[in-house]
Amino acid sequence: MNVATPVTVAAGMMTGLMSTEPYTSPEYFQLERERIFRRCWLVLCRVEEIPSPRDFVLKDVEICHAQFVVARQKDGSIRAFHNVCAHRGNRVVLRRKGNAPAFVCNYHSWSYGIDGALRAATDRESFFDIDEKKCGLRNVATDVWNGFVFVNLEREPSVSLKEFLGAMGERMDGIYFPFASTPLVMEATLESNWKTVADAFSEGYHVTSIHPQTIGESVVSEGNRWSHPDAFRFEGPHHSFSLSGNLNYVPPPRTVEQMTTAHMKGGDTEGMLSTTGNVFAASDMDEINRFMDHPQVNPLKSPSYVNDLTMVFPNFHFDFSPGGFWTHQFWPISPTRTRWESRWYVPPARTLRERFQQEHYIARLAEIMLEDIGNTERVQLGMQSGALDGIRLQDNEAIIRHQLIQVDKWVQAASVAEALAE
Amino acid sequence: MTSLLPQGFQDLERFLPYWDVPSSQERIARRSTASWEANKEFYDAIVPRGEEAMAHLDQFELHDIPEDSARLLRLMLALTHVSMAVEFHGQVIAPNCPYPNDIRITEGASPFG
Numbered sequence: 001m002n003v004a005t006p007v008t009v010a011a012g013m014m015t016g017l018m019s020t021e022p023y024t025s026p027e028y029f030q031l032e033r034e035r036i037f038r039r040c041w042l043v044l045c046r047v048e049e050i051p052s053p054r055d056f057v058l059k060d061v062e063i064c065h066a067q068f069v070v071a072r073q074k075d076g077s078i079r080a081f082h083n084v085c086a087h088r089g090n091r092v093v094l095r096r097k098g099n100a101p102a103f104v105c106n107y108h109s110w111s112y113g114i115d116g117a118l119r120a121a122t123d124r125e126s127f128f129d130i131d132e133k134k135c136g137l138r139n140v141a142t143d144v145w146n147g148f149v150f151v152n153l154e155r156e157p158s159v160s161l162k163e164f165l166g167a168m169g170e171r172m173d174g175i176y177f178p179f180a181s182t183p184l185v186m187e188a189t190l191e192s193n194w195k196t197v198a199d200a201f202s203e204g205y206h207v208t209s210i211h212p213q214t215i216g217e218s219v220v221s222e223g224n225r226w227s228h229p230d231a232f233r234f235e236g237p238h239h240s241f242s243l244s245g246n247l248n249y250v251p252p253p254r255t256v257e258q259m260t261t262a263h264m265k266g267g268d269t270e271g272m273l274s275t276t277g278n279v280f281a282a283s284d285m286d287e288i289n290r291f292m293d294h295p296q297v298n299p300l301k302s303p304s305y306v307n308d309l310t311m312v313f314p315n316f317h318f319d320f321s322p323g324g325f326w327t328h329q330f331w332p333i334s335p336t337r338t339r340w341e342s343r344w345y346v347p348p349a350r351t352l353r354e355r356f357q358q359e360h361y362i363a364r365l366a367e368i369m370l371e372d373i374g375n376t377e378r379v380q381l382g383m384q385s386g387a388l389d390g391i392r393l394q395d396n397e398a399i400i401r402h403q404l405i406q407v408d409k410w411v412q413a414a415s416v417a418e419a420l421a422e
Numbered sequence: 423m424t425s426l427l428p429q430g431f432q433d434l435e436r437f438l439p440y441w442d443v444p445s446s447q448e449r450i451a452r453r454s455t456a457s458w459e460a461n462k463e464f465y466d467a468i469v470p471r472g473e474e475a476m477a478h479l480d481q482f483e484l485h486d487i488p489e490d491s492a493r494l495l496r497l498m499l500a501l502t503h504v505s506m507a508v509e510f511h512g513q514v515i516a517p518n519c520p521y522p523n524d525i526r527i528t529e530g531a532s533p534f535g
Contacts, residue, residue: 185529212517213510255469256505259476346531352479352487352495358531360502362446366527367506367516374519 006395011234011402017390018404020383022411023193029063029335031411036314037063039416040237041143041150041157041164043316043329044070047078048147048181049097054114057097058083062339063332064153068140069093069103071114078144080151081116081137092137103137112137145169147177148318158416165312166420168235172310175294178287178324183343184362186369190340192380194315194332195403197340199379200372201309201317201328203397204229204243210375214367219306221246228396229309231299236420237313237406239399247304260360284347291324298322311399313406336380342369428478428490434471434497437464441500442493446535447527453503454521458514465508468501485533492534499534 008015022028044059049070056071059080067083069092085092090107093100102119103112111119116137121130141152143161150161162169190197200206204227208220219227221244229241291297297320298305307321317328324345331339344365349355382388393401413419425432441464443452453461468475475494482491507514515521527535 182532183529184527184531184535187526187528188524190524214516254505254509256472256501257509259472260502348532349484352482352484353476355484355531355534356476356479356495356498356502359446359449359499359534360505362527362531362535363450363503363506364510366446366450366503366525367510370519370523370525371516373525374516374523377520 007232007398008393008395008401011232011398013398013401013405018393018401019390020388022404022407023196023380023383024335026335028411029332032314032332032407033063035413035419036407036410037061037332038153039158039410039419040314041152041161042314043148043312043327044068044080044151045149046147046177046180047144047149050078051181052099054099054101055097056093056100056114058093058095060339061153061331066153067091068151069116069137070142070149071116073115078142078149079115079139080142080149081139084138085110086118086135086137087121110135146173146175147180148312148316154416159420164420165238166236168233168238168240168310168312171233171235172296175297175320176287176290177345178284178291179345179347182348183345184365186342186344186366188340188373189333190338190373190376191336192338192376193336193383194330194338195407196376196380196383197338197373198311198315198317198328198330198403199400200376202311202400202403205394205396206372210371211368214364214371217246217252218249219243219245221248221304226396230302231308232398234399234402237410238311239402240308240310241399242298242300242302242308243306244300244302244304245306256360260357287347288322288324291320292322309399311403313403314410336384340373424490426490427494428488431471431475431478431494434467434494437467437497438493442496443500444496444534445527446499446503446530449500449503450527452500453507454515456514458507461504461507461514465501465504468497468504472498472501496534 042061045057049057050072053072053074056069059068059070068080069083070078070080073079083091083093085105085107087108087110090105092103092105092112094106109122113119116139118132118135121127121135141157143150145161145165207227208216208225227243229243231242233240297308305322307319309317309319311317315330319326326342326344329341333339346358349358410419426435426438441452443449475498479491479495511517
């Protein structure tokens with residue numbers, strides 16, 4: 001160990017092998033379903049996805065066999081309900097997103113308002129004793145933090161969203177999320193456990209090996225060859241870190257790369273874009289400055305700032321960088337199957353040249369994601385092989401260890417209060 | 423006969439059947455399934471014309487571009503993907519990465535995404 005007090009130790013965690021069982025066991029997966037995904041507040045979307053009254057979007061939580069309609073109400077508030085007809089359980093809404101005055105089930109034409117309340121059951125008089133007030137689409141507890149819409153699958157949530165987010169929520173509150181209406185969305189269904197996929201985005205140690213051409217040189221520096229993060233925070237089940245990069249990075253003489261990045265020069269934040277941001281092809285500096293002004297964006301005020309990562313337990317990452325933010329979400333489908341969804345909030349191009357520059361960013365992004373994601377299925381197979389006594393996590397992989405400890409804490413805890421206790 | 427590409431770029435028309443596709447996702451697929459030689463041929467033919475092409479395109483608005491110039495733009499957009507193979511990896515697919523794979527861009531940038 002080359003540091004006085006390892007991050008892992010300072011956070012009160014043990015340093016030994018970590019079991020592969022949580023990554024592979026069907027029994028453990030059942031417990032994760034009941035104890036984590038049915039009890040934690042889960043991010044479903046951002047408020048910008050449904051900007052206007054009567055806008056709706058469907059969101060899946062496969063591990064709980066659930067699908068939710070998230071709908072903007074006439075008064076501007078947001079509600080979510082199960083997409084399950086009160087009659088016999090059919091899916092009511094079949095369009096993935098849209099704007100609707102009402103929802104009509106295709107099976108027997110029961111109709112519901114945008115608030116989920118039953119409007120009319122057809123052939124009403126042939127039913128026995130139905131109480132229309134109890135026949136709405138079943139509500140799920142919904143709340144919003146920093147523009148992210150959360151739901152909680154407990155009938156009566158044990159804790160509020162504010163309590164669930166705790167110190168992390170307070171610290172990060174009030175951040176301005178730029179370009180939130182224009183995400184670029186990438187998705188994949190992977191033959192991996194959901195935590196295996198999350199782990200791929202939870203350390204900087206892999207950067208020099210996995211991303212040698214795409215981002216390696218701009219992140220890896222002489223003084224920090226293995227991309228050790230800084231500013232680790234462990235706040236309840238959530239965690240964060242910050243990553244700095246190579247201040248001396250000069251883009252290599254690659255013709256198309258230079259054509260698309262030559263404009264990224266200048267002072268302060270723009271300088272960071274050219275050195276470590278790597279990715280920003282079209283931008284609105286007023287939006288960026290409003291975002292960067294928050295003390296928790298680049299909290300160390302590093303001149304070679306690359307990004308800050310925050311895990312909202314159990315399955316949501318949001319990341320900041322000098323060019324804005326992105327998110328990753330890891331939705332379990334089975335012990336060895338995961339739906340990964342990543343949203344990159346990019347400024348709309350204003351000119352054809354910006355659009356060209358942006359395509360280079362998209363092309364590079366697709367490469368980086370393939371490099372990260374392309375490895376997860378091999379890791380998963382290795383963990384299933386029985387060859388390992390456990391996985392070996394180093395100090396700079398501390399948030400992977402923290403995630404495993406928190407997952408296990410929730411799986412063991414009889415109550416949410418116990419899971420959240422110090 | 424009207425030409426498919428703007429005046430001065432007609433020699434690039436041979437690349438349109440394969441490389442002129444509407445979305446980022448399809449550009450990734452074209453680059454990833456083309457041979458190294460095909461990627462390199464496209465790259466070597468377009469790069470020397472790149473600045474000239476962008477100077478031509480600069481005269482149009484993003485959402486109001488004649489179709490012949492839009493085709494030229496889409497070739498330039500394809501070039502950025504081909505440059506990943508040629509300038510970054512020196513091979514068609516990033517080292518040690520699976521292809522085909524399930525990663526998809528399900529919502530792209532607008533327009534031409």
